[in-house]
Amino acid sequence: MIRYIFQRLLGLLPVLLGITLLIFVLLRLIPGDPAVALMGERATPAQLDAFREQMGLNEPLPLQYLSFLGNLLRLDFGYSIVTGIPIVAEIGRRWAASFELATAALLFAIVVGIPAGVIAAVRKDKWVDNLAMTGSLIGVSMPVYWLGLLLIYLFAVNLGWLPPSGRLGISVGSNFQTFTGLYVLDAILQLNFTALIDVLAHLVLPAIALGTIPLAIVARLTRSAMLEVLSQDYIRTARAKGLLERWVVLKHALKNALLPVITIIGLQFGALLSSAILTEIIFSWPGIGSWVYKGILERDYPVVQGGVFFVSVTFVLINLLVDISYALFDPRIQYK
């Protein structure tokens, strides 16, 4: 097993190298002079020269790539052109917000998606099934940047039940301490329940908006996995033994149907981190996504590069974790 994990980690290296190469090449694709693109049009020729020297832009490309790699290894992503804040510091400050949002969205998808899929499978071709599957088709087709607007209009503007944006209300914000950056956890640790309710209220709408696509995917997959399992012989045997139908479905079928579902849930988590960019803008969520967006608007190149690199690497690492845990849970997989 350890050997298997080691091999998978080793297999990760070329992929990571590929990602750095891709990002490096993309950076060099900017039309015109990268120094001008990075420093802005107003920079003087002397400033540009100094900048080229400092960034090593006068070196040959392979050398530039090597020093780029070296910087990455030392976790040196450079500085934001606009604010001057180191990229690493900004990522450290913001990743928790994105992580919390993605986790909440995934929880929503699991809690609603798996039961919906099970019910749809048990009532195959009945109206519940058709409703769930139509719903999931619309769910995957609805962009988060539309669903988010609809949710804000309905629940924040019209009904006034939930806050439309941000992570924390003003009244709570002043006496709320953060340690981990995960506000839900922070509120629980401090036993501050007014803050907890406020934090959760801020989390609901973005989590639903972001979680809808994975919800639809989880529901569909659970349904098809359940249908396959329910047609197996051992289910017939269980029924023949006179077991309660509920027992057969939940204990005998669902347990076996969940394996592919768990895989897809893990993979969705990585995908969520990238679609969180859009969700964070809609709900003014102070995570990695809204920071990259600001970087895009201000053409702040190091910010975009650092953000994209961070999300890509997280994505690849999470996928690897999923693969390994899949091997742990499924005894049929051989670690060769």
Added chain:
Amino acid sequence: MASTKIWLLRLRSSQRLSLSVQMMWVGIVITLLFVLVALFAPTLQAWGWLQNPMTTLTNPIHEPPSAAHWFGTSRQGYDVFSRTLFGTRAALQVVVLATALSLVVGVPLGMLSGYLGGRLDRLLLFLMDTIYTLPGLLLSVTLAFVVGRGVLNAAIALSIAYVPQYYRVVRNHTVSVKTELFIEAAQAMGASTWTVLSRYLFLNVIQSVPVLFTLNAADAVLVLGGLGFLGLGLPEQTPEWGMDLRQALDALPTGIWWTALFPGLALTSLVVGLSLVGEGLNEFVNPLLRRE
């Protein structure tokens, strides 16, 4: 020609088949409707039935839907109905261009890589797998940021995420087909690589491509909207759903819903239509996937 006939036969006999093949017809109708809107929007405008989507000055600002402006007007005084219809044009243009582009790059690369094998194959596989491991939206956003705005630029930004898919399907198909007897026969008769690829391999390795094409088109509509929402993609004034939705976000707290509702509804419907077509096609190109 013969293959077209078989397709039509399958199409006819499939009507009794599964739900998703039936739903495919719904998808085709929806998609055709959008194609018609895209084609005839300029004509409608020429007849004076539709306002110019770029006109702002003569319109009242933020007016709710009325007889004069069916979907209301936006903060800049755009007619939302006209913007929504013209948005179809932008979406279809970019999406067709993007999927065509990834097809034109991915299919030949896949064939060459699979047929020639060796070092080229390994290099391309590595490259494509790297691109494939990354989330598509992120790649497109990065590329769109680098290449700037414009129809072709947006199409290029979208296509980068789809090239590896065509490449992989076609490459794997080529690897399995190239050992068939008819390929060996062609080689023995002295056919050049080009002849083998274009005459004997091509039609045998592209069966799955139409499915990928429609499913990618559905995804591309979503990603293009996402780019627009991020202020990337098409030029500022062009009617495009994603960008219009970004504008709608700012007006939402004051209770202005019409600028958000209609462009999003159009976008979602088009995606539903294309997905239905793609899934229906999938069932019949790959009958093995059909569930009982």
